[in-house]
Amino acid sequence: MGKPCIICVAITGSVPGKADNPAVPVTITEQIESTQAAFEAGASIAHCHVRDDDARPTSDPDRFARLKEGLETHCPGMVIQFSTGGRSGSGRERGGMLPLRPDMASLTVGSNNFPTRVYENSPDLVDWLASEMIAHDVLPEIEAFDLGHIVQAARMAQDGRLRRPLYVQFVMGVRNAMPADERIFDFYIETLERLAPDALWCAAGIGPAQIVLNEWAISRGGHTRT
Amino acid sequence: MGKPCIICVAITGSVPGKADNPAVPVTITEQIESTQAAFEAGASIAHCHVRDDDARPTSDPDRFARLKEGLETHCPGMVIQFSTGGRSGSGRERGGMLPLRPDMASLTVGSNNFPTRVYENSPDLVDWLASEMIAHDVLPEIEAFDLGHIVQAARMAQDGRLRRPLYVQFVMGVRNAMPADERIFDFYIETLERLAPDALWCAAGIGPAQIVLNEWAISRGGHTRT
Ligand SMILES: [Zn+2]
Ligand SMILES: [Zn+2]
Ligand SMILES: [Zn+2]
Ligand SMILES: [Zn+2]
Numbered sequence: 001m002g003k004p005c006i007i008c009v010a011i012t013g014s015v016p017g018k019a020d021n022p023a024v025p026v027t028i029t030e031q032i033e034s035t036q037a038a039f040e041a042g043a044s045i046a047h048c049h050v051r052d053d054d055a056r057p058t059s060d061p062d063r064f065a066r067l068k069e070g071l072e073t074h075c076p077g078m079v080i081q082f083s084t085g086g087r088s089g090s091g092r093e094r095g096g097m098l099p100l101r102p103d104m105a106s107l108t109v110g111s112n113n114f115p116t117r118v119y120e121n122s123p124d125l126v127d128w129l130a131s132e133m134i135a136h137d138v139l140p141e142i143e144a145f146d147l148g149h150i151v152q153a154a155r156m157a158q159d160g161r162l163r164r165p166l167y168v169q170f171v172m173g174v175r176n177a178m179p180a181d182e183r184i185f186d187f188y189i190e191t192l193e194r195l196a197p198d199a200l201w202c203a204a205g206i207g208p209a210q211i212v213l214n215e216w217a218i219s220r221g222g223h224t225r226t
Numbered sequence: 227m228g229k230p231c232i233i234c235v236a237i238t239g240s241v242p243g244k245a246d247n248p249a250v251p252v253t254i255t256e257q258i259e260s261t262q263a264a265f266e267a268g269a270s271i272a273h274c275h276v277r278d279d280d281a282r283p284t285s286d287p288d289r290f291a292r293l294k295e296g297l298e299t300h301c302p303g304m305v306i307q308f309s310t311g312g313r314s315g316s317g318r319e320r321g322g323m324l325p326l327r328p329d330m331a332s333l334t335v336g337s338n339n340f341p342t343r344v345y346e347n348s349p350d351l352v353d354w355l356a357s358e359m360i361a362h363d364v365l366p367e368i369e370a371f372d373l374g375h376i377v378q379a380a381r382m383a384q385d386g387r388l389r390r391p392l393y394v395q396f397v398m399g400v401r402n403a404m405p406a407d408e409r410i411f412d413f414y415i416e417t418l419e420r421l422a423p424d425a426l427w428c429a430a431g432i433g434p435a436q437i438v439l440n441e442w443a444i445s446r447g448g449h450t451r452t
Contacts, residue, residue: 110338110339110372110402110403111337111338111339111344111345111346112336112337112338112372112374113336113337113347113348113349113352113378114349115349116349116350117348117349118337118344118346118347118348119337120337120344120346121339121344122339122343122344123339123340123341123342123343123402124342126339145374146336146338146372146373146374147372147373147374147404147410148338148371148372148373148403148404151404151405151407151410152339152402155405176336176349176378177336177374178373178374178377179377179381181377183417183420184373184377184417187413191409191410194409
């Protein structure tokens with residue numbers, strides 16, 4: 001048997017709502033239930049976003065705290081990963097929940113375009129989020145939306161701004177960012193192995209790219225994300 | 227003899243001033259003199275930024291018009307390329323000189339980090355600049371600061387937002403963006419040839435990366451930039 005594949009479950013995400021799919025869990029209670037089902041089915045990392053009372057993305061630390069408490073009770077041993085992604089807040093607000101010391105948090109170390117806007121991660125903000133993760137002993141999952149993000153993460157691991165080994169997620173299929181491209185996917189792996197040989201990696205495809213990326217990741221020995 | 231190498235001269239750039247180097251040409255007269263010297267030495271494209279009376283970057287169309295007129299007189303046949311880069315203005319201001327119909331203009335089709343800030347090129351702005359270039363018959367030079375920018379340019383050429391063949395410049399050596407990395411340089415070429423087989427390319431290294439990138443570009447049959 002080969003090494004086990006880690007399945008990371010993103011139960012809610014930052015964008016979809018009940019209007020897109022009534023099954024999307026948006027309240028804390030729904031999120032805990034849905035994560036428990038995934039945990040029992042074999043998922044070992046919960047990638048968490050929270051929503052406000054109107055189901056809009058928020059970075060509210062109180063909500064993250066309640067979600068974390070519920071997950072610890074109902075999914076004992078599951079790795080809890082909070083999102084610091086840009087849809088739920090701006091600037092340092094995005095890292096306001098890091099003092100809760102989740103096991104992991106997402107971190108994007110560069111900027112890129114999203115379907116209708118710039119995904120802004122200024123050098124200052126990136127360095128601050130990285131330092132907060134070190135201070136609160138949170139393992140970052142680097143969300144790589146382009147090749148330069150992989151290179152930047154390796155550089156930050158080398159100069160001590162990120163702890164080693166790196167855990168990097170290749171994200172493909174976001175419009176106006178990197179599409180699902182198998183040759184590029186393989187070059188991502190090659191580049192990460194060259195610049196950060198001890199790094200682990202996983203992959204996430206957005207929308208129709210999800211199943212494609214899962215297949216590529218599993219066939220190359222990487223970890224996956226729902 | 228192989229195919230000729232096009233030398234593009236960036237006489238001023240967007241950042242340096244007289245304090246960095248007293249030889250940097252910042253007035254229109256200085257720029258015309260300096261470009262003429264480069265033209266007589268063999269350069270065939272002039273990459274142009276303009277400065278205001280305090281030598282700060284500006285997108286002022288009047289200054290671009292005066293520079294263009296001077297270059298047409300003193301460097302007959304030289305290809306004139308205006309910068310639409312983000313340091314000299316924000317939003318559509320950056321393309322305000324395109325109705326002057328320079329031969330070429332720079333265009334970045336995605337966002338990325340620069341040393342101390344986000345280089346913002348929102349999808350809307352990119353599409354608008356591209357449409358202005360088509361309207362005024364300006365050939366874009368795509369400034370690729372990351373792999374995703376090459377992929378996006380190829381997509382835009384395929385769906386008609388950019389004319390073909392593409393002319394792409396690989397930019398390396400900007401802090402917090404892509405460093406000078408030879409394996410990645412070769413992958414840039416491979417990816418461009420795969421996704422846009424008719425494209426031409428050149429390369430620009432920033433600071434100490436300049437001479438390195440020139441050597442890589444020349445050895446692979448690309449064009450260069452000072
Ligand atoms: Zn997320
Ligand atoms: Zn993951
Ligand atoms: Zn320039
Ligand atoms: Zn060039």
